[in-house]
Amino acid sequence: MRFRDGRALSVGVVAAIATLVVIFYYPVGSVLASAVSVGGRLTLSPVVSVLADPFYTGAAHTLVTAPTTVPSGVVTWLRAGMPPVRLGLFGFTAYQAFLSTVASVVVGLPGAYLLARFEFPGRRFVRSVTMLPFVLPSIMVAVGFLAMFGRTGLFNDALALAGLGPVEVTFTLELVVLAHAFYNAPLVTRLVTAAWESVDSRRVETARTLGASPRRAFVDVTVPQLLPALLTASVLTFVFTFMSFPIVLALGGLQLATVEVWVFASVQNLELTEAATLAAIETALSLGLLYVYLRYEAAQIRPRGDGGGPTRTPLFVGRRSVLSPRRLALFAYGLVALVLFVGPLASLLVESVTTPDGQFTLEYYGFLLSRQASAASGTVRPLPAIRNSLLFGAGALALALPTGVLVSVVATRDSRWSRVAEALLTAPLAVSGIVVGLGMLRSLVFGTSLFGQRIVLTGPLAVVAVHAVAAYPFVSRNVTPALGGIDDRLVDAARALGADRTRALVDVELPLVAPALVAGAAFAFAISIGEFDSTVLLAEGVDSATMPVALERYIANRSLGPNLGPATAMGTVLLAVTTVSFVLIDRVGGRWER
Structure with a gap:
């Protein structure tokens, strides 16, 4: 048997x-x-050709074409006051992924604090919907962002009611980063919330007993236990946004093309060898980042205490506490999060039944x-x-x-x-x-x-x-x-x-x-x-x-x-x-x- x-x-x-x-x-x-063969022969010429092209690698192409000049070039750049340099396709892809990661952390971290430290009606529902972005089609969300932030979208309609002029944010890097935050901030919130809820409260109490202030106990005890989850979420967000395709295609087009978008454009133009080489390099980079992430995650595994997580306090406990600066900041964050996460979907529905001048249709x-x-x-x-x-x-x-x-x-x-x-x-x-x-x-x-x-x-x-x-x-x-x-x-x-x-x-x-x-x-x-x-x-x-x-x-x-x-x-x-x-x-x- x-x-x-x-x-x-x-x-x-x-x-x-x-x-x-x-x-x-x-x-x-x-x-x-x-990417490593031509005519059945092993060769790195396709990869070298891409890496040596300034269009793809920007200023970093000298690492391939003229590696001996790199030290002097760096010195010259520093003496010139570090002026902007050409990023190239790969550099821009990494740059927008970095900005998207920062935005996702900035938006997601307060949400983790709110869910882990406070009790309020609908808390379980809010935590559950952090899985929603993993279900929603990204191309649909991109259209929602266009409907919300376009010239005739709800955002500009609200500005017009306030007597302000329209703001043109479509096909800009800012809108791409904001849409990426829509998808990845919930990932940050979910991972950090889980880590925050598993913080050993006895260690925090011990630090307070030894004379540490609440802020010092948070920095010395809580933050080190949250850092692995935050770094994990950041690395995953960077990888996801580095490989982002539908959002960049719909909100940025070829003028803000990332590697994924350029691979798609190359396939459409039947330039399959170029597309395959770019895809191979991108895959190698993403696998390398995931390997670093897995090694880091494995190194961070350690036994946790069983003292229980931090006690959640009610968010609504009287008028005076509601008007405290901390809770006012959380309410303001809730409004911003509501606009960011509900606004695009609501705009999609509204714009589908209204004309540009606001009439039902x-x-x-x-x-x-x-x-x-x-x-x-x-x-x-x-x-x-x-x-x-x-x-x-x-x-x-x-x-x-x-x-x-x-x-x-x-x-x-x-x-x-x-x-x-x-x-x-x-x-x-x-x-x-x-x-x-x-x-x-x-x-x-x-x-x-x-x-x-x-x-x-x-x-x-x-x-x-x-x-x-x-x-x-x-x-x-x-x-x-x-x-x-x-x-x-x-x-x-x-x-x-x-x-x-x-x-x-x-x-x-x-x-x-x-x-x-x-x-x-x-x-x-x-x-x-x-x-x-x-x-x-x-x-x-x-x-x-x-x-x-x-x-x-x-x-x-x-x-x-x-x-x-x-x-x-x-x-x-x-x-x-x-x-x-x-x-x-x-x-x-x-x-x-x-």
């Missing part, structure tokens, strides 16, 4: 890894290989219906886009659910080989969708030979495969903690009654973790519905376009008019479908909750 148990798990792991080899490792490997939804009836070539029709999104989401879920469960089973097994298999199965988290989509184009979409067999994945199949790769980690993230928390005695009892390991998993463990499994399925389906990075490369024309792809084409098509009406209408439809799908899966699975 032990042999059969081990064989069942091994067969599952091998099958999952084999599938990832075909739809992930091989396509991504083809991209990386093209349904003409934008009528426009979508007219596009549905249009037979013109190149027309993106809404209903097929909705149908494609739902079908692709269902197919991706059918693949992502068993794969995510398998990763969770492997992650909860105490074995050296389990750790290796887990690392192989979670590798897709470190690679952007653009790189995976480009790899699919270069290999499986155009056809390739593997193990003597000709393999071709058409557009819809390729999209479903890539969506499944992007979605299954969200299943495992939900299932792994629940699976690891099951009492081992329940499984042992099932085994003692004659159940093998697979039967115990299906009959005992999975029913116990069904709520987490349903939550993971809801996240996976919503992630597939909103996936844009790889889909925009793999969708074959208008017939296989999804809702996010249709939305981007409505933004890009200036012939639709000077306003964002059609785009906001399509974005509202995308928001509705995403929300309904997420809630429906969650509700259907509610019968499993104990």
Whole structure:
């Protein structure tokens, strides 16, 4: 029986890894290989060519073209008072990621303080919605920011009521950074809140007993325990914004292009070698950053005290305390956070039913219906886009659910080989969708030979495969903690009654973790519905376009008019479908909750 148990798990792991080899490792490997080979010969010339080009690396290109002049060049630059230097594509990508990280920390850290230290009505709900950005399609949020901060958006409408002139912030770096903060500030809040709640209160009390002031105790005791979580959130935010694509594409365009946007533009221009080289360098940089993060996280693991976290105090405890400077600052922060996180979604809805002069209208939804009836070539029709999104989401879920469960089973097994298999199965988290989509184009979409067999994945199949790769980690993230928390005695009892390991998993463990499994399925389906990075490369024309792809084409098509009406209408439809799908899966699975 032990042999059969081990064989069942091994067969599952091998099958999952084999599938990832075909739809992930091989396509991504083809991209990386093209950066170090020309005509079948190993060479670094494509990489050197990119690194030596000032357009890509800015002033840093001298590190490749003239390394001996770098010391004197630095001295000259310092003597000149450190004037601005050309950043290049990679430098600008890192610069906007740094600014986005700073903005995310500035916005997210007060939220962590509020959730960890104060009790108030709706606190649990506020903490729960910090997961919302991981579900919302980024291209839809980008349209929401355009609707809010555009010349005819709600922000300028509010300024007009105050007698102030319009402010033009569209297609600026500031708007890109603000949108990145929308997505990543909740990540900072969530990680730091968890760390703050686990601070050993006895150590703080000991410091106070020894004469430390509240501020000194906070700096000397609390901050060192928060710093690992804050640095973790900062590194993850930097990696996410370094690889950001839909937000930069919609809010910045080519004038604020990052590496991801330029890779996409290169693919559109059929410059596949250049795109592959840029993607390979970007992937190497992101993997390096993730490696540093993992090493740092491992070094920070230490036993925590069991003295309990800090006691939360009521936020509303009388008029005098409410008017205290600290609470007034928190109220002001709450208003800013409300504008930042609710404003874009509210603007999306409002702008979809109002004209530029503020009159109610349904003409934008009528426009979508007219596009549905249009037979013109190149027309993106809404209903097929909705149908494609739902079908692709269902197919991706059918693949992502068993794969995510398998990763969770492997992650909860105490074995050296389990750790290796887990690392192989979670590798897709470190690679952007653009790189995976480009790899699919270069290999499986155009056809390739593997193990003597000709393999071709058409557009819809390729999209479903890539969506499944992007979605299954969200299943495992939900299932792994629940699976690891099951009492081992329940499984042992099932085994003692004659159940093998697979039967115990299906009959005992999975029913116990069904709520987490349903939550993971809801996240996976919503992630597939909103996936844009790889889909925009793999969708074959208008017939296989999804809702996010249709939305981007409505933004890009200036012939639709000077306003964002059609785009906001399509974005509202995308928001509705995403929300309904997420809630429906969650509700259907509610019968499993104990």
